[in-house]
Structures are given as C-alpha cells and as structure tokens.
Amino acid sequence: MTTILTLIASVAVVWIFTARSGNPVGHSSRFLHRRILNWAPLGVTYALLYMGRYNLTVAKNALGDLMTKSDFGVIFGWGTVVYAFAFILNGPLTDKIGGRRAMLIAAAGAGVMNALMGLFVYLKPEMNLIVMFSVLYAMNMYFQSFGAVAIVKVNSGWFHVRERGVFGGIFGILISLGIFLAFQVGQLIVDTLHTAPGADGGVVVDPPFGVFWIPSALLFLFTAIVYLIVRDRPAQAGFDNFDTGDASSGESDAPDPLRVILKKVVTNPIVLTIAAIEFCTGVLRQGIMHWYIIYGKEMGYAHDFLVTKNWGLMLFIAGATGGMTAGWMSDKLFGSRRAPVAGLLYGLMAVCVAVMAFSLNNPWVLGACVVVISYCVIGTHGVLSGTATMDFGGRKNAGTAVGLIDGMVYLGTGLQSISLGFLTEQSWSFWPPFLLPFAILGVILAGRIWHAMPQAGKKAATGAA
Numbered sequence: 001m002t003t004i005l006t007l008i009a010s011v012a013v014v015w016i017f018t019a020r021s022g023n024p025v026g027h028s029s030r031f032l033h034r035r036i037l038n039w040a041p042l043g044v045t046y047a048l049l050y051m052g053r054y055n056l057t058v059a060k061n062a063l064g065d066l067m068t069k070s071d072f073g074v075i076f077g078w079g080t081v082v083y084a085f086a087f088i089l090n091g092p093l094t095d096k097i098g099g100r101r102a103m104l105i106a107a108a109g110a111g112v113m114n115a116l117m118g119l120f121v122y123l124k125p126e127m128n129l130i131v132m133f134s135v136l137y138a139m140n141m142y143f144q145s146f147g148a149v150a151i152v153k154v155n156s157g158w159f160h161v162r163e164r165g166v167f168g169g170i171f172g173i174l175i176s177l178g179i180f181l182a183f184q185v186g187q188l189i190v191d192t193l194h195t196a197p198g199a200d201g202g203v204v205v206d207p208p209f210g211v212f213w214i215p216s217a218l219l220f221l222f223t224a225i226v227y228l229i230v231r232d233r234p235a236q237a238g239f240d241n242f243d244t245g246d247a248s249s250g251e252s253d254a255p256d257p258l259r260v261i262l263k264k265v266v267t268n269p270i271v272l273t274i275a276a277i278e279f280c281t282g283v284l285r286q287g288i289m290h291w292y293i294i295y296g297k298e299m300g301y302a303h304d305f306l307v308t309k310n311w312g313l314m315l316f317i318a319g320a321t322g323g324m325t326a327g328w329m330s331d332k333l334f335g336s337r338r339a340p341v342a343g344l345l346y347g348l349m350a351v352c353v354a355v356m357a358f359s360l361n362n363p364w365v366l367g368a369c370v371v372v373i374s375y376c377v378i379g380t381h382g383v384l385s386g387t388a389t390m391d392f393g394g395r396k397n398a399g400t401a402v403g404l405i406d407g408m409v410y411l412g413t414g415l416q417s418i419s420l421g422f423l424t425e426q427s428w429s430f431w432p433p434f435l436l437p438f439a440i441l442g443v444i445l446a447g448r449i450w451h452a453m454p455q456a457g458k459k460a461a462t463g464a465a
Contacts, residue, residue: 025160031239035158038237041229042151043174045107045222049147050178051186052114052215056137057290058186059121062194062208063129071130073421078134079141080417084410086145091403094146098232099153099399102146104223109143111219118212148385148406149399156398157233161245161391161453162336172323172382176316179289184312186211265400270452271392274384275408277342277445280438281384282412284349285377287435289315291420292370295428299363307367318371322379330383337453338383338391343446345376350439352376357432380442385409391453412438 027035056079060072067075094102117136120129151171194206231237265271296308307314326341334340352369359365385405392401416434423430 025163025242031234034234034237034239038158038230039151039155039170041222041225042103042154043170045103045219045226046147046151047174047178047181048215048218048222049106049110049144050175051181052110052140052212052219053144054179054182055114055186055211055215056133058183058190059208059211062190062211063121066129066207067133071133073417074130075133075137077414077417079137080410080414082138083141083145084407084414086142087149087403087407090145091149091400091407094149094153094399094403095397099150099155100226100230100232102150102153102399103226103230106143106146106150107219107223107226109146110140111216111223113137113140113143114212114216114219118209118216121207121212122209145403145406149402152385152402153399154230154232156244157241159244160242162331170323170327170382171385171387172326172378173320175378175381176319176323179319180312180316181215182312183315184310187312189214265397265404268392270449271401271404273445273449274338274392275405277346277442278381278384278405279408279412280346280442280445281377281381282409282414283416283438284353284373284435284442285381285409286413287416287420287431288370288373288377290417291424291431292366294424295360295431296363298428301363305363305367307363307371314371315374318374319378322375322377323382325375326379326383327387330387335453336391337451338387339446339449339452341383342380343443343450345380346439346442346446349373349376350436350443353432353436353439357429357436360428360431381409 056072056076060067090102113136117133117140120132120136151174189210190208193210194208233241235241293308293311296305301308322345326345329344330336330338330341349372352373356366356369359369385402419434420431423434
C-alpha cells in the first residue's frame with residue numbers, strides 16, 4: 001500500500017508542480033500537454049534504471065554469505081568505474097544519435113543485463129559469483145550511463161532556459177522515485193517472493209532472482225513505450241522548434257563535429273566548475289545514502305528506528321522536496337541562475353555534516369541531519385546535472401556536458417567508497433570529518449559562478465532583444 005501511495009503521490013506532485021510553474025515562454029496548451037507526454041515515459045524509464053542499478057545492494061543483503069561485503073565492494077566498484085568513464089564515449093555519442101536513441105540503448109541494455117544477473121542467481125549463485133557479477137554489473141552500468149545523458153538531451157530541445165528550473169525539480173523527483181523503487185520496492189520483492197519461515201523459527205531467503213527480473217521486465221516494457229511516444233525535438237511531434245535561450249541559441253540544428261563539441265564543453269570554465277561541484281555531490285550523496293543505513297545496522301537500530309527502517313521512503317521524500325524546492329528557487333527567486341541554489345544548499349549541508357560529528361550517539365539528531373543532507377544533495381544534483389548542463393552545454397552539446405558532469409559525480413562516489421570503507425573500519429568518528437571539506441568546497445565553488453548564465457539566457461531573463 002505504501003508503494004502504491006508513493007507512486008500516486010509522485011505523479012500528483014509532478015503534475016501540480018508543472019502546472020503551477022507558469023508558462024513564461026507562452027507555449028500553447030497543446031504543446032504543454034505533448035511535452036508532458038514526451039518526458040513522462042522518459043522519466044519513468046530513468047527511475048526504473050535506478051531500480052535496476054541499486055538492486056545490487058538489496059540482493060547483497062538477501063544473498064548473505066554468497067556475496068560478502070568485500071565481494072559487494074569489488075562488484076560495485078567496477079560498476080562505478082565503468083559508469084564514470086563511459087561518459088567520455090557516451091556523452092558525445094548521444095549528441096550525435098539523439099537522446100531518444102540513447103534512452104532506448106540504456107533501457108534495453110540494462111534490461112538484458114538485469115535479466116542475465118537474475119538468471120545467474122537463479123541457476124548457479126554459489127559458483128564464482130564475484131567474477132560473473134563484476135562483468136555483468138559493469139556492463140549494466142555501461143548501459144545505465146546513457147540514461148541521464150539521454151533524458152537531459154531530449155528535454156534540452158523542449159524546455160526554454162527560463163523554465164528549466166522546473167525540469168530540474170522533476171529530475172530530482174525522478175531520482176528519488178528511482179531510489180525508492182530500488183530500496184523499498186526491491187526489499188518488498190525479496191520479502192514477498194524469496195522469504196519463507198525456517199524450521200528453527202527464523203526465515204530462509206531463497207536466491208533473489210526476482211529483484212533483477214522484475215526491473216528487467218519493466219525496462220523492456222518502457223523501451224517499447226519510449227520508442228512509440230518520445231521524440232527528440234518538437235518538430236518531430238508536429239510542433240515548431242524554438243530557440244531555447246541556451247548556449248546553442250542562434251546555431252543551426254546540424255550536429256557539431258566531435259572536436260567542436262569537446263572544445264565547447266571541456267574548455268568552458270563554468271561547465272568545469274559545475275563538474276567540480278558535482279564531484280563533491282558524488283562524495284556527499286553516496287557518503288550518506290549507503291553509509292547511514294550501514295551505521296544504523298551496526299548500532300543495532302536499523303529495523304526499529306523511524307528513519308532507518310523507512311530509509312527508501314525517507315530518501316524519496318527528502319529528494320523529491322529538495323528537487324522541487326531547488327527548481328522553484330532557481331527560476332522564481334534567482335532568475336533561472338543555478339549556482340545560488342547550489343550554494344545555499346551546500347551551505348546547509350556543511351552545517352548538517354558539522355552537527356553529525358557531535359551526534360553519532362543520538363539517532364534522532366543524526367537521522368534529522370542525514371534526511372536534510374539528502375534533501376540538499378538531490379536538490380543540488382537536479383539543478384546542476386539536470387538543468388545547468390542544458391544551459392551551458394546548449395541543446396546541441398547537452399549530452400557531452402551532462403556526461404562530463406555525471407562522470408565527475410561517480411568519480412566522487414568512487415573516492416568516498418574507497419575512503420569511507422577504510423576509515424569506518426577504524427572508527428565511525430572519521431565519517432563526518434571526511435565529508436565536511438567537500439561540503440565547504442561546494443559552497444566556495446558555487447560562489448565562483450554565482451551570477452553565471454548563458455548569454456542568450458540572460459537576455460531572455462531580462463527581456464532584452
């Protein structure tokens with residue numbers, strides 16, 4: 001019931017948030033409805049990719065000794081490295097082939113890999129699991145890397161700079177929904193399909209193949225839906241293309257050569273600064289999302305404390321509200337500038353991380369801090385990776401820009417995974433001090449680009465010709 005209500009609430013919140021955001025560019029109602037029809041399948045597919053990514057964490061707990069913490073670290077580590085470096089290829093490739101094709105590759109490829117992981121768990125889970133899963137999960141993460149690039153690339157042609165804060169909010173909601181599907185629904189699948197009473201009064205968990213096969217089936221379904229409904233540009237859906245007011249404003253629709261794309265993106269100091277901020281986001285996001293629930297388990301309150309036992313739901317609520325707030329603030333309070341929102345949220349994160357350092361023995365204060373940090377980090381990620389990439393990469397080069405920036409997110413993820421894995425073995429007291437410098441650095445970097453906007457976007461925001 002909680003799952004159904006959460007899904008209904010997600011749809012309702014996105015619809016209300018979109019409707020109340022206004023129509024600053026003056027699109028027709030017919031266009032607005034077709035745009036919703038375009039990004040809704042993309043958005044659900046993106047959330048399902050998350051379900052087929054973090055289901056590894058749920059499967060690890062269900063597999064028990066068949067997948068040790070060390071095995072999990074190696075498997076997840078290989079996947080993270082492949083995901084981060086795949087953007088070097090897949091970002092420019094998406095700018096060439098279009099976001100729709102990229103999302104089809106992402107959904108179909110991840111669907112196949114999840115099906116194969118489920119098949120292996122079903123047939124031979126005890127046979128060399130670490131090798132097989134390292135290969136299959138790394139390939140899964142390669143296909144997954146098309147997802148964020150694809151959704152930003154498609155929407156860069158459908159949203160003007162002045163309304164992209166709204167999309168940033170929606171992007172945050174989709175991320176949060178995907179995390180909810182992975183952790184909350186994934187555990188529900190294990191509890192429902194793979195858990196039975198044991199002879200000694202405990203429970204017996206069968207190999208959790210369903211936690212891979214169900215996301216796989218859903219991804220195949222939405223591959224077909226995306227193919228039938230989604231279009232890269234308004235003109236392909238029967239509308240006129242329009243100037244989106246970003247870095248590609250006034251340019252032709254012909255794709256740039258690869259060397260031009262890379263030069264525009266990699267030599268742009270604003271894009272590079274956003275990438276550095278998002279590196280810090282990768283550290284803070286995963287440094288809270290994964291390690292808090294592990295800490296709660298070690299402290300003995302993972303199953304009976306409000307925040308830990310509902311961690312997937314908490315992440316959904318925090319991330320969805322953070323994404324909506326950040327998007328609204330960006331468009332309505334800061335004239336479609338993204339850095340001020342990121343700077344304010346990073347400032348709040350720094351305060352919460354500092355409080356964490358003195359609250360490790362207080363589950364209520366610690367729980368409040370990690371929820372607020374989750375609120376801030378998803379809001380920041382949505383407004384930067386989901387929105388600023390379109391602004392400063394431009395609709396023609398959005399794939400390369402989001403590839404660079406999301407790749408930095410996962411390099412940050414890799415750094416925190418290795419570092420906190422070692423530090424927390426020594427003492428959990430090292431956890432918050434490790435995170436704090438990255439929160440402070442995020443504030444400083446956001447301040448450096450506080451007033452940044454693409455030139456065409458500045459004119460649009462001020463009403464200049």
